[in-house]
Amino acid sequence: MLELAIGIILGCCALGAGCAMIAGIGPGIGEGNAVGKACEAIGRQPESKGSVTSTMIMGCAIAETTGIYALVIAILLIFVAPNILVGVLLRAIGQ
Amino acid sequence: MKEQQRKFRLVDGLLIAMMVLPMLAAIILQVLTKPASEGVSITGARIFFSIPMPLMPLVITEAQVNTWLVMISITGLCLFLTHGIRENKRGFRQMAAEWIVEKLDGLVRDNMDPVFHSTYAPFIGAIMALSVFSSLMTLFGLFPPTSDVNVIAGWGILVFILITKNKLKAGVPNYLKGFTEPFALMLPMNIISEVATPVSMTFRHFGNVLSGSVISALVAWALSGASNALLGWLPGVLGDIPFLQIGIPAILSAYFDVFSGCIQAFIFAMLTMLYISSAYPGESIAAREQRKKREPAMAR
Numbered sequence: 096m097l098e099l100a101i102g103i104i105l106g107c108c109a110l111g112a113g114c115a116m117i118a119g120i121g122p123g124i125g126e127g128n129a130v131g132k133a134c135e136a137i138g139r140q141p142e143s144k145g146s147v148t149s150t151m152i153m154g155c156a157i158a159e160t161t162g163i164y165a166l167v168i169a170i171l172l173i174f175v176a177p178n179i180l181v182g183v184l185l186r187a188i189g190q
Numbered sequence: 191m192k193e194q195q196r197k198f199r200l201v202d203g204l205l206i207a208m209m210v211l212p213m214l215a216a217i218i219l220q221v222l223t224k225p226a227s228e229g230v231s232i233t234g235a236r237i238f239f240s241i242p243m244p245l246m247p248l249v250i251t252e253a254q255v256n257t258w259l260v261m262i263s264i265t266g267l268c269l270f271l272t273h274g275i276r277e278n279k280r281g282f283r284q285m286a287a288e289w290i291v292e293k294l295d296g297l298v299r300d301n302m303d304p305v306f307h308s309t310y311a312p313f314i315g316a317i318m319a320l321s322v323f324s325s326l327m328t329l330f331g332l333f334p335p336t337s338d339v340n341v342i343a344g345w346g347i348l349v350f351i352l353i354t355k356n357k358l359k360a361g362v363p364n365y366l367k368g369f370t371e372p373f374a375l376m377l378p379m380n381i382i383s384e385v386a387t388p389v390s391m392t393f394r395h396f397g398n399v400l401s402g403s404v405i406s407a408l409v410a411w412a413l414s415g416a417s418n419a420l421l422g423w424l425p426g427v428l429g430d431i432p433f434l435q436i437g438i439p440a441i442l443s444a445y446f447d448v449f450s451g452c453i454q455a456f457i458f459a460m461l462t463m464l465y466i467s468s469a470y471p472g473e474s475i476a477a478r479e480q481r482k483k484r485e486p487a488m489a490r
Contacts, residue, residue, distance in 0.1 A: 156457045160390055163397035170404065 097188075104180045112172040118165030125158040201273065208266030212259035216332050219255070235338045253338035260323050260335065290315075301460065302467040310466070317345060318459045325399055325451025328443070336451070337399040339392065346388035349462050353387065353469045360471035391461055398454050402446030410439050 133151040137144050223236065235251040242248075271287040280288075291311075298311045324335045335341045358365050369380045417434035 152453060153457060153460060156394070156453060157461075159398075160394050163394055163401070166401050167393055167397045170400065 100184055101181055104184065105177055108172045108177050108180070112169040115165045115169045115172065119162050122159050122162035126155045129154050129158060202270065205266050205270040205273070209263050209270065212263045212266075213327075213330060213332075216256055216259050216327070217330060220332060235333060251338070251340075252333045253335040253341050256327060256333055257320075257324065257335040257341060260320065260327065264319050264323055294318075297459075298463065301463045303470050303472055305470060305472070306467065310463070314459050314463060317462065318455050321345075321395070321455035321458055322452055325447065325455065328403065328447045328451075334399060334403070334451075336395060336454075337403055339396045342392045342396045343388075345395075345458070346392035349391065349465065350388040352462075353465050356466055356469040357471070360474050364471070364474065387465060391458065395454050395458050398450055402450050406439060406442050406446055409442055410435060413438060 129151055133147050136147050140147075223238070235253040238250050238252065238255065240247040240249045271283050271290075275284050275287070294311050294315045295307075298314055299307055302310060321336060324341075327334045357368070360368075369377055369384075371380075413434045417431075421428075421433055
């Protein structure tokens with residue numbers, strides 16, 4: 096029975112980490128948009144390439160934030176949460 | 191003159207030693223204390239020892255030790271670049287130091303309010319240099335302090351204190367009133383967005399560096415497995431050498447460690463400048479100055 100409970104905890108942690116990374120879609124679309132527009136801008140005004148590129152990298156890094164949140168949560172779920180949850184379970188059944 | 195030149199060379203040697211020795215010390219410390227591990231190992235900062243304190247034990251971790259070593263190293267670099275500066279005869283080191291200072295001043299002047307120009311360039315430069323060199327420590331195989339959330343959270347709290355200090359320059363009543371704008375129901379939202387600023391800065395930097403090191407570790411582990419499966423049939427010692435591990439992790443390292451580390455340092459400094467600059471209530475202070483100037487005239 097204990098094995099089953101621990102197995103459910105580990106499996107759900109892995110599932111949760113996978114679900115959390117769905118958030119990667121958002122930054123992907125956003126950064127793609129930003130880079131596409133930057134390419135258009137460079138095509139229209141090649142002389143402003145430097146400032147457009149630096150602004151684009153800045154914007155990309157900020158658009159990345161939500162993806163990074165998801166990544167931090169996924170890493171916590173994989174590497175930190177199982178230990179804590181199994182500890183909570185063992186304490187609850189008094190072992 | 192000759193005597194002077196030789197003395198300079200001795201100082202140079204000492205300063206270069208000040209730059210290099212901390213890194214060597216970090217490498218030796220890692221070799222001595224790191225336990226041998228099998229397969230994939232992704233761990234946080236190792237704890238060296240803890241000092242008992244009233245509330246909770248003060249823990250000395252790898253991240254703290256490495257941060258101090260990086261700080262010593264940067265101090266050595268700065269002294270090496272700037273000592274013996276002369277007005278008319280410029281050497282390579284003086285050129286490099288002047289280039290760095292000019293670029294930093296230009297960056298601050300482009301992005302901040304004119305009030306901050308003279309005071310904030312050293313702070314921004316310090317944060318940028320610390321972040322860049324901490325992230326680049328992975329090139330020596332060391333633990334980068336920037337992939338420990340406590341280090342970055344400290345910088346985030348520092349920036350938050352500076353933002354609040356600049357907001358308070360409008361006066362405490364105005365600062366508190368700013369939370370109820372545009373209307374009083376927005377109070378919880380405003381408090382959350384105030385706290386979210388340092389949290390998002392912290393997680394952006396920390397997550398980028400951490401994800402780089404996790405992905406590098408996973409790829410190195412997977413490549414050793416793949417080369418074992420593909421080339422394991424080779425006779426003798428040849429079968430044990432992980433050929434696929436040669437070179438491919440270096441490309442990842444060039445992106446995740448060098449490029450990502452430098453970009454994140456730049457972004458952290460940039461956001462610091464923008465947040466501090468936008469927190470400064472320039473208009474209301476100018477209006478107050480105007481009123482002060484007018485009042486004596488009215489009294490007369």
